[in-house]
């Protein structure tokens with residue numbers, strides 16, 4: 001009976017709003033939609049999932065419906081629909097749930113899923129609380145700690161050859177970001193760029209990669225993720241990541257007991273003012289080590305490498321575009337000639353901003369955002385033969401927002417150069433909901449200012465130290481998917497000292 005009344009309400013809503021059916025993917029397997037799932041897996045393995053997604057949108061429309069493991073799902077790359085899901089109809093959509101939090105007495109060794117409830121994976125009050133707790137982490141005071149950035153940068157510099165030999169900057173930049181992010185999240189940097197480090201950053205980052213890839217696969221498989229149950233490398237990787245985070249949690253809990261959490265080294269107080277360390281704030285709220293582990297992982301997951309990936313992508317293009325590089329370096333040298341680096345100075349170098357915008361437009365690290373519909377909702381476009389009528393999305397529908405496809409849509413960015421790295425476009429481009437590398441609405445990335453500041457800092461400092469960065473790689477940018485997308489071949493370059 002309830003189903004009939006729900007159906008009647010749904011039909012009425014559809015009529016009242018002039019909704020039409022979205023176009024549909026022509027499945028060979030209409031029961032579970034396995035054909036599209038398997039094809040996607042195949043193209044992901046051959047590093048061409050992004051191009052495959054673009055072809056799907058070209059063929060079936062910029063919003064289309066498909067079958068995902070027996071459930072209706074929708075993909076869209078249209079700004080109007082993405083705006084509705086992220087902002088105007090925010091309350092009707094939630095994040096796609098990951099697995100349930102394990103019970104308190106389960107140990108890290110149990111091979112639990114990588115992440116449970118936290119800012120990324122929760123809705124409602126848990127999300128609101130996590131969001132307010134994390135906010136001070138990204139205040140201007142926090143993100144402009146240039147003396148700390150400079151300290152880590154000098155260690156990076158020591159590892160860059162000055163004899164015209166080739167270096168892969170990608171893993172070095174990841175280590176740099178790991179050093180800076182562990183400092184502001186845990187209050188203690190892993191110092192993996194340091195010559196005396198005992199921390200095996202390669203082993204840890206590999207484990208993080210495997211666990212993130214495994215998490216992505218499980219998200220794709222949905223309730224059928226149990227078929228990955230025997231995946232030992234994933235379990236081992238999750239164990240490594242959990243053990244690392246748990247070490248910090250144990251330390252912070254012990255410090256809190258000793259009433260040490262509030263105390264900073266006098267030297268730090270003088271030079272940096274009081275720092276907001278996320279873990280110390282979290283420990284004030286709960287002493288449950290499992291809850292602390294998952295809350296921290298939810299922030300550590302984007303913090304540990306997203307900025308490095310963005311900078312790698314930018315430098316990949318700069319190393320192949322000598323004219324763009326020369327103009328940028330000239331602007332940087334002019335701006336920094338008589339002034340020390342500051343937040344305002346980094347913001348004032350316009351061409352640097354254009355280059356940053358263009359890098360994350362062309363290679364958006366999270367290429368799509370995932371949501372689930374909690375209440376029958378009308379989206380503005382995507383219905384009918386021309387795709388211009390509204391569509392009605394049913395409660396329970398999964399929806400994928402393909403921001404990367406939108407960022408290279410020729411109808412928005414120009415038929416000739418939507419796929420080309422051309423920073424000059426930002427002299428006139430003023431996109432709103434057509435450009436969402438950091439998402440939008442209440443869940444917009446809280447770290448965008450910090451990401452820009454750190455990226456700009458690295459690029460400026462590199463061009464102060466080196467007069468040229470030349471590519472030493474003939475391969476094109478080739479996608480590799482984890483939870484974010486990066487270049488499979490790293491960043492092989494030669495740097496010419498200034």
Ligand code: HEM
Pocket residue numbers: 119120131134298299302303304306307310360364365366369370436437438439440442443444445446447451
């Ligand atoms: C180039 C770098 C980055 C990009 C492109 C990026 C992009 C995004 C996007 C698109 C979202 C929205 C996700 C959604 O709506 O489902 C997001 C959320 C988030 N980002 Fe970032 N991010 C970056 C760097 C970072 C860094 C460095 C941190 C932490 C230090 C961070 C922390 C977060 C957090 C905690 C959220 C969840 C916000 C919420 O759900 O309320 N991000 N990010």
